[in-house]
Amino acid sequence: MAESFVINSFPPPQDHQLYDQYFYDNRVGNYCKVEPALMDSSPPRGNFQFQLSTSMHDHDHNRPDEMDFFARKIDDHDRDHDHDNASDGDDRRALLSRSSEIDFNVNTGLHLLTANTCSDHSIVDDGISPDSEDKRAKNELVALQADLERTNIENHRLKDLLNEATSNYNTLQMHLVTVMQQQSHKAADHELEQFSDLHARKNSGASEVPRQFINLGLGGQISSETDAEPSLSSPEGGDPIRSPVSNMDHLSKEDDVDQASQNAWMGSNKVSRLNPSKSVDQATEATIRKARVSVRARSEAPMITDGCQWRKYGQKIAKGNPCPRAYYRCTMATGCPVRKQVQRCADDRSILITTYEGNHNHPLPPAAMAMASSTSSAARMLLSGSMPSADGIINSNVLARSFLPCSNNMATISASAPFPTVTLDLTQTPNPLDCQRPQNQFQLPFQNPQQNFASSAALLPQIFSHALHNQSKFSGLQMSQDIEAAATLQFGHQAGSLAETVNALTADPNFTAALAAAISSVMGGGSNPNNNVNVTPITTNNGSVTTSNNNKNGNIKVTNSGN
DNA sequence: CGGTTTTGACCTGCGC
DNA sequence: GCGCAGGTCAAAACCG
Numbered sequence: 218m219a220e221s222f223v224i225n226s227f228p229p230p231q232d233h234q235l236y237d238q239y240f241y242d243n244r245v246g247n248y249c250k251v252e253p254a255l256m257d258s259s260p261p262r263g264n265f266q267f268q269l270s271t272s273m274h275d276h277d278h279n280r281p282d283e284m285d286f287f288a289r290k291i292d293d294h295d296r297d298h299d300h301d302n303a304s305d306g307d308d309r310r311a312l313l314s315r316s317s318e319i320d321f322n323v324n325t326g327l328h329l330l331t332a333n334t335c336s337d338h339s340i341v342d343d344g345i346s347p348d349s350e351d352k353r354a355k356n357e358l359v360a361l362q363a364d365l366e367r368t369n370i371e372n373h374r375l376k377d378l379l380n381e382a383t384s385n386y387n388t389l390q391m392h393l394v395t396v397m398q399q400q401s402h403k404a405a406d407h408e409l410e411q412f413s414d415l416h417a418r419k420n421s422g423a424s425e426v427p428r429q430f431i432n433l434g435l436g437g438q439i440s441s442e443t444d445a446e447p448s449l450s451s452p453e454g455g456d457p458i459r460s461p462v463s464n465m466d467h468l469s470k471e472d473d474v475d476q477a478s479q480n481a482w483m484g485s486n487k488v489s490r491l492n493p494s495k496s497v498d499q500a501t502e503a504t505i506r507k508a509r510v511s512v513r514a515r516s517e518a519p520m521i522t523d524g525c526q527w528r529k530y531g532q533k534i535a536k537g538n539p540c541p542r543a544y545y546r547c548t549m550a551t552g553c554p555v556r557k558q559v560q561r562c563a564d565d566r567s568i569l570i571t572t573y574e575g576n577h578n579h580p581l582p583p584a585a586m587a588m589a590s591s592t593s594s595a596a597r598m599l600l601s602g603s604m605p606s607a608d609g610i611i612n613s614n615v616l617a618r619s620f621l622p623c624s625n626n627m628a629t630i631s632a633s634a635p636f637p638t639v640t641l642d643l644t645q646t647p648n649p650l651d652c653q654r655p656q657n658q659f660q661l662p663f664q665n666p667q668q669n670f671a672s673s674a675a676l677l678p679q680i681f682s683h684a685l686h687n688q689s690k691f692s693g694l695q696m697s698q699d700i701e702a703a704a705t706l707q708f709g710h711q712a713g714s715l716a717e718t719v720n721a722l723t724a725d726p727n728f729t730a731a732l733a734a735a736i737s738s739v740m741g742g743g744s745n746p747n748n749n750v751n752v753t754p755i756t757t758n759n760g761s762v763t764t765s766n767n768n769k770n771g772n773i774k775v776t777n778s779g780n
Numbered sequence: 781c782g783g784t785t786t787t788g789a790c791c792t793g794c795g796c
Numbered sequence: 797g798c799g800c801a802g803g804t805c806a807a808a809a810c811c812g
Binding site: 530531533535536542544556558 | 800801802803804805806
């Protein structure tokens with residue numbers, strides 16, 4: 218233990234009050250505070266008190282040394298004043314040991330040492346001792362001050378930790394969004410390309426079958442690719458705004474993708490006007506329909522909360538509906554092409570119809586991901602089942618019916634011109650007549666959709682996403698000309714008719730099991746007793762495939778408009 | 781003061 | 797070509 222120490226003054230000069238002065242104690246590596254009692258200018262003989270305050274945290278092991286330290290101080294003091302009966306250091310230490318009052322404030326880490334020494338216990342001179350109450354108050358003040366300082370430091374440290382955690386959370390959130398969308402796109406596009414290639418082979422009479430992909434979704438992207446003309450330039454000739462999310466895939470065709478998206482939003486009229494050289498492709502571009510996803514929900518609010526930030530840019534009274542239609546665009550990122558229309562239903566004004574169009578070019582918060590993913594998947598499903606064929610626009614409703622059971626009024630897919638639209642209806646209560654198969658129903662854990670729209674919407678992306686894994690099977694069902702091809706693709710044999718194909722699909726236990734497993738996994742691995750997952754495809758008389766779904770509070774229905 | 785909403789004007793596609 | 801309807805623009809108003 219180091220014996221050296223530094224002290225401002227000991228004993229203090231007579232003309233100098235060392236109140237609140239500090240000295241550095243090399244032994245503890247910290248500053249010590251000399252209290253007024255120690256600096257009392259009274260003669261050192263007799264009783265005196267001193268107090269030492271440090272900010273040491275682990276000071277217990279220094280106690281003996283402190284005793285020695287103060288004993289030496291007393292010795293020095295006595296020697297300097299040439300006391301006749303000055304005690305030696307051992308005596309002083311003994312006195313200190315007997316009369317010391319050591320207070321360690323464990324909580325604050327402040328070490329307070331109060332030593333009452335007296336050279337002779339019989340001699341008590343209260344006149345030279347400071348008031349004990351003042352001393353106590355001063356000790357408490359010091360302790361509180363140190364505590365406050367320590368608390369401030371702790372607060373600052375916690376703030377830093379919070380900022381760091383927030384930053385990490387945001388980073389992970391961005392990454393999660395990116396990964397989710399990447400996987401979703403890859404799964405869907407893979408099946409689309411697979412089916413498209415097959416479709417092209419079936420139409421081998423044409424040397425070049427235009428392949429056109431249209432992927433749309435709030436969380437996804439609109440993509441368009443035509444083999445004959447894969448490049449679409451922006452009206453201004455500049456690069457469109459790149460999406461950090463949507464560019465994760467389709468790397469080889471991202472230019473086309475983004476251009477198609479931008480052009481779709483800018484309007485084909487502007488493209489043709491500003492870039493007449495592309496007139497050859499205008500007809501092709503005209504076929505790039507803007508798919509939309511419409512969500513019907515009961516709400517008294519002027520707009521449903523979907524997690525995104527919107528700015529209203531217009532309002533119009535549409536024909537046939539006295540309620541004005543409001544136009545919003547996404548303002549979460551500059552240049553985001555996503556827009557939506559909000560309008561109340563003319564028949565039931567408690568129903569709010571929100572129509573989304575376009576795809577975000579920025580990561581979405583989790584709250585927005587729910588709706589964005591659901592609409593994205595719905596639109597993807599729609600468009601994947603409505604690829605051009607010799608028959609023209611293909612109805613996708615059968616596709617929707619195929620995996621959304623008890624389907625009459627939850628999700629309506631319409632590929633009719635001008636824009637293909639899928640409508641997710643969250644306003645309907647289940648029709649018991651639609652679900653007469655208690656053994657073959659899966660139950661969605663929807664709460665009352667009128668009151669818990671967010672929770673319902675949050676489940677939609679998973680439902681649609683899982684359904685995408687099976688959609689190619691049903692995509693084939695959409696097109697009478699492609700039925701056999703689709704069946705061949707999926708089952709490796711030729712299906713003789715639509716009914717046969719449907720029967721083949723619905724009889725496929727693998728499909729049933731896969732769909733049930735998918736839904737089960739979505740619903741929490743099937744462990745939730747509230748989730749009754751039983752799926753059996755139902756073949757309807759119009760050739761559609763349906764799985765049954767029922768829930769007391771919410772349901773999913775997909776209708777076939779019979780196109 | 782910056783962002784948002786309002787609202788009339790404007791543009792475009794489409795049907796006749 | 798004209799009118800209609802849907803959609804968008806942009807200046808003014810509004811708001812926090």
